[in-house]
Amino acid sequence: MKVKPEGLRGAANICSRGGRHPLTAMFGADETSFGGGYAVYCLFENKEKHDIDILKAEFDAGSDLHYPALTPVLPAAAWYERELHDMFGFIPDDHPDLRPLVLHETYPEDFHPLRKCVDIDADVRGERKYEMAVSHGDGLFEVPVGPIHAGIIEPGHFRFSQAGEAILQLDAKLFFTHRGIEKAVEGKTPEEALLIVERICGACSVANTLSYCQALEKLSGQNVPRRAWLIRTIAAELERLYNHIGDTGNMCAGVGFAPVISMGSRLKEILLRCNEAIAGNRFLRGLIVPGGVKYDLTESLCTELTVALTKVENEYNDIVQIIAEQDGFLNRAKTTGIISKNVALDLALVGVGARASGVDCDCRRDLPYGLYAELPFNVITKTDGDVYARLQVRMGEVAESITLIRKALKLLQQDDSQLHCGELAYKTLTGSWGISESARGSNLHWLMLDADGCIERLFIRSASYPNWPALTIAVQGDIIPDFPLINKSFELCYACLDR
Amino acid sequence: MLKLLQGILANKITTEDVTTSGAPRMRGQLTCGTDCNGCAKCAAVCPTGAVALCDGKPVLDYKRCLFCGKCVEACAAGALLHTDIDTLPEILTDVQMTIEREIRAKLGRSLHVRHLDAGSCNACDFEMGALSNPLYDLHRFGIAFVASPRHADMIMVTGVVTRNLAQAVQMTYEAMEEPKLVMACGACAASGGTYGSTYAIVGALDKVLPVDIAVPGCPPRPSAMLIALTAAADLLKKRL
Numbered sequence: 001m002k003v004k005p006e007g008l009r010g011a012a013n014i015c016s017r018g019g020r021h022p023l024t025a026m027f028g029a030d031e032t033s034f035g036g037g038y039a040v041y042c043l044f045e046n047k048e049k050h051d052i053d054i055l056k057a058e059f060d061a062g063s064d065l066h067y068p069a070l071t072p073v074l075p076a077a078a079w080y081e082r083e084l085h086d087m088f089g090f091i092p093d094d095h096p097d098l099r100p101l102v103l104h105e106t107y108p109e110d111f112h113p114l115r116k117c118v119d120i121d122a123d124v125r126g127e128r129k130y131e132m133a134v135s136h137g138d139g140l141f142e143v144p145v146g147p148i149h150a151g152i153i154e155p156g157h158f159r160f161s162q163a164g165e166a167i168l169q170l171d172a173k174l175f176f177t178h179r180g181i182e183k184a185v186e187g188k189t190p191e192e193a194l195l196i197v198e199r200i201c202g203a204c205s206v207a208n209t210l211s212y213c214q215a216l217e218k219l220s221g222q223n224v225p226r227r228a229w230l231i232r233t234i235a236a237e238l239e240r241l242y243n244h245i246g247d248t249g250n251m252c253a254g255v256g257f258a259p260v261i262s263m264g265s266r267l268k269e270i271l272l273r274c275n276e277a278i279a280g281n282r283f284l285r286g287l288i289v290p291g292g293v294k295y296d297l298t299e300s301l302c303t304e305l306t307v308a309l310t311k312v313e314n315e316y317n318d319i320v321q322i323i324a325e326q327d328g329f330l331n332r333a334k335t336t337g338i339i340s341k342n343v344a345l346d347l348a349l350v351g352v353g354a355r356a357s358g359v360d361c362d363c364r365r366d367l368p369y370g371l372y373a374e375l376p377f378n379v380i381t382k383t384d385g386d387v388y389a390r391l392q393v394r395m396g397e398v399a400e401s402i403t404l405i406r407k408a409l410k411l412l413q414q415d416d417s418q419l420h421c422g423e424l425a426y427k428t429l430t431g432s433w434g435i436s437e438s439a440r441g442s443n444l445h446w447l448m449l450d451a452d453g454c455i456e457r458l459f460i461r462s463a464s465y466p467n468w469p470a471l472t473i474a475v476q477g478d479i480i481p482d483f484p485l486i487n488k489s490f491e492l493c494y495a496c497l498d499r
Numbered sequence: 500m501l502k503l504l505q506g507i508l509a510n511k512i513t514t515e516d517v518t519t520s521g522a523p524r525m526r527g528q529l530t531c532g533t534d535c536n537g538c539a540k541c542a543a544v545c546p547t548g549a550v551a552l553c554d555g556k557p558v559l560d561y562k563r564c565l566f567c568g569k570c571v572e573a574c575a576a577g578a579l580l581h582t583d584i585d586t587l588p589e590i591l592t593d594v595q596m597t598i599e600r601e602i603r604a605k606l607g608r609s610l611h612v613r614h615l616d617a618g619s620c621n622a623c624d625f626e627m628g629a630l631s632n633p634l635y636d637l638h639r640f641g642i643a644f645v646a647s648p649r650h651a652d653m654i655m656v657t658g659v660v661t662r663n664l665a666q667a668v669q670m671t672y673e674a675m676e677e678p679k680l681v682m683a684c685g686a687c688a689a690s691g692g693t694y695g696s697t698y699a700i701v702g703a704l705d706k707v708l709p710v711d712i713a714v715p716g717c718p719p720r721p722s723a724m725l726i727a728l729t730a731a732a733d734l735l736k737k738r739l
Contacts, residue, residue: 120697121696152624178618202619281525285717286568
């Protein structure tokens with residue numbers, strides 16, 4: 001649906017159906033190079049039709065890029081609109097907080113890198129204002145943390161406003177690892193861009209590649225062979241497994257529960273080695289390509305994987321039992337870092353973060369892709385919305401993923417289709433999206449190819465994007481020592497978000 | 500609790516000796532056989548310019564290599580192949596690398612390392628985290644990750660230096676005491692070519708800090724990182 005800029009808020013309000021259809025993504029595009037103007041796209045997940053509704057606001061070439069902000073009616077739009085403001089210079093009127101998001105202090109105020117008139121390697125310096133949001137009042141104080149942290153983790157700056165021990169407010173300054181990936185892929189062929197897409201994030205390599213490849217495959221109209229989809233499914237579930245199992249250990253690291261940290265990291269290592277056996281890379285890079293997969297799963301690899309899965313399953317069950325018996329851990333994890341269902345819906349949370357707060361969503365089921373429609377699995381939900389609920393969702397999903405991989409391995413034995421559908425020809429100047437469920441939630445890519453078949457625009461919305469703002473809400477009322485635990489319970493990627 | 504103790508007893512010691520080879524499909528060091536006809540296709544397809552032709556044979560700059568396998572696919576003669584062996588770190592300063600066994604034999608060696616993410620995709624970071632798992636058990640070599648640059652002998656930097664992090668990278672380096680080492684871990688930090696050059700990227704780590712050791716890989720496997728770290732420990736000894 002296309003609207004004029006001034007009609008965007010009203011139309012978006014209708015598309016969201018009172019919040020029932022979540023705002024899945026929102027991004028801009030500079031379409032001046034093929035006769036258009038600027039555009040803002042809003043993507044809503046249509047829960048009834050199991051599809052994505054696309055709403056596009058078209059701005060005339062010489063327009064001042066003002067439009068009524070969606071944030072006052074759809075809080076989930078808050079960060080997207082800040083990004084639109086940074087990257088294109090859109091001005092969402094009445095936005096409650098239009099501080100910079102992506103571009104930090106070294107950029108000039110009027111620098112909008114995703115405009116086509118800006119060079120890809122433009123090196124312009126300025127002094128942008130970046131103020132942290134803090135609370136003021138008698139006895140209140142601030143605690144700054146980061147961007148360089150004490151552990152082996154990614155960079156982000158957190159500013160706590162404290163009322164005694166309790167966290168009153170948290171502001172997160174992220175996008176430190178912003179590499180300009182969306183600009184970097186522009187003008188590249190889909191194959192060249194694939195290597196970069198695989199490297200947006202390490203822990204979501206498969207999810208990002210899968211979304212990207214699906215968006216391309218839709219443009220080609222060709223079907224990916226069944227065998228390729230079976231292998232993709234196994235890869236995607238392996239990625240979920242190693243993430244969830246590693247995160248189970250890491251959450252225990254948040255409270256210093258050492259034995260389980262070791263157990264979790266050991267199991268994760270077993271899975272990473274399976275990844276290397278399958279794809280030649282421990283993060284499964286190089287396996288998934290547009291049109292299929294590059295490597296087959298031979299019978300001996302299937303056996304190897306089956307043996308590893310049994311070992312992982314048994315030992316993970318031990319971990320689950322150990323945690324359930326550990327009162328010290330439960331005491332820290334229960335009632336800590338609560339996200340209520342209303343907040344989860346308002347912010348359009350995805351993945352583990354949403355499901356632990358009682359939101360029943362999983363794009364493998366809701367927007368089925370590949371072979372998930374014929375591989376039934378349970379969507380695990382919990383209602384407490386605390387750290388423990390998020391851990392329990394992960395524990396349930398580990399079991400589901402192991403079952404899914406086993407089913408896919410069985411189907412693989414009876415299948416002798418190809419690994420690749422052959423040469424792909426893509427439609428140009430047409431928008432296309434692809435989605436996949438990463439370990440952290442739905443991962444969406446939207447892309448358009450230019451007249452030469454190179455990337456005109458690629459928008460990457462990883463699962464971490466909608467979930468990051470929730471973290472700042474979850475910590476309110478808790479204490480700083482609980483922050484690492486709450487942070488780990490969401491386990492959001494910085495690299496995926498920052499791009 | 501009983502379950503926990505049982506588990507610890509049943510698993511015994513899981514720590515492994517360091518081995519530099521991986522699964523058969525692993526894309527490690529490249530070898531070029533005698534069938535090479537010098538067609539230069541490998542150099543043409545390399546996305547980061549890691550392959551150059553010297554006397555008609557491909558020569559690799561592993562620091563730039565993403566180990567994507569494109570050159571091997573492009574090789575019509577089938578001469579260029581990936582082995583399943585880790586690529587070794589490059590010592591950029593004037594000290595020769597010592598092999599791991601000799602290093603282990605030496606006493607009193609210790610290295611305290613601070614991780615610094617300069618703009619990575621987090622794959623290198625996760626592999627660095629894996630060094631502390633019971634299979635690699637970094638601590639047995641006298642090497643430990645510390646919480647502050649002020650406690651560190653070396654910073655281990657991952658990722659291409661981004662504009663948004665350049666200041667933090669500089670300040671972290673300045674916070675360290677002399678003598679100090681800098682390791683560029685992974686293709687991004689070592690060569691800065693992964694994403695090309697964009698408005699948001701400053702470049703490889705050597706654009707902002709003096710780099711002593713570069714570890715190739717995308718990401719480097721934990722075994723390659725271990726070898727690089729033990730080499731760094733010796734390098735530090737010579738600086739003291």
